[in-house]
Amino acid sequence: MDEQPRISDAEWEIMKVIWAKSPATAADVIHALRDNKTWKDNTIKTLLSRLLQKGVLTYEQVNRVYYYSPALTEEECKRQERQSFLQRVYGGALKPMLVHFLKEEKLSSQEIDELKKILSEKEK
Amino acid sequence: MDEQPRISDAEWEIMKVIWAKSPATAADVIHALRDNKTWKDNTIKTLLSRLLQKGVLTYEQVNRVYYYSPALTEEECKRQERQSFLQRVYGGALKPMLVHFLKEEKLSSQEIDELKKILSEKEK
């Protein structure tokens, strides 16, 4: 159980791209983010380097070019973030947090049914 | 709709105390955190000052001493954090996030029933 490195907001944007389409080059990531983000190319390259240093990414080099892949799974990282959010904001109290989300956000009937089913399965 | 200031991890610890027992003096906060945290008194005072600057706290002075109170409600701040977490980690996708929490964490039967009830009420 190594300490999970902390992934910053900007770095999450990068990681989402990598998880979706790894292995990816810097150019791939830049391309994928061109529409949503106003980052300069170098900004994205800096973020990729930092993610390498942190051990969140790995790479394989082919002719001058790095092909980046995740070193940690999306699920591990998401779990880490869930825990830290739950702890920081709710002191770890799960139910109140869920209640807030459920009461405040919109869900389709179908989604509601799915959630109810999951709850029912837990209940045994 | 002013921009909500961002509350850092350490600042959340302070705010939880203030929301729980405002108005509170620096000494009160220090006392409340003495067991859980290893912070020096000055660290806590620095955090209080920063929260004042950010407009998350207000104070009332009585004989040299500040009595701090929240300038923002706990609910506002929690909502802000929920949104930012949901966006950063799940790109705003509520249901998958809820599913992860529900599947991973423990809930008592009673809590499960309460959640199901809330879901049922939404369904109309």
Next chain:
DNA sequence: CTCCCTCGATTACATTTGTAGTCGTTGATT
């Protein structure tokens, strides 16, 4: 009246983060 203690204010400083520019190298272009 003097000294000390305490309070908030101010200063300190390393690390992380956001956001980018510059540099040296190498493969491609003319």
Next chain:
DNA sequence: AATCAACGACTACAAATGTAATCGAGGGAG
């Protein structure tokens, strides 16, 4: 062969954050 474009490495720099020490003023102890 000379040039250039693109890549990753390295450098830059301000703001935020974690974590604290020091300072000046005023109130209480003696």
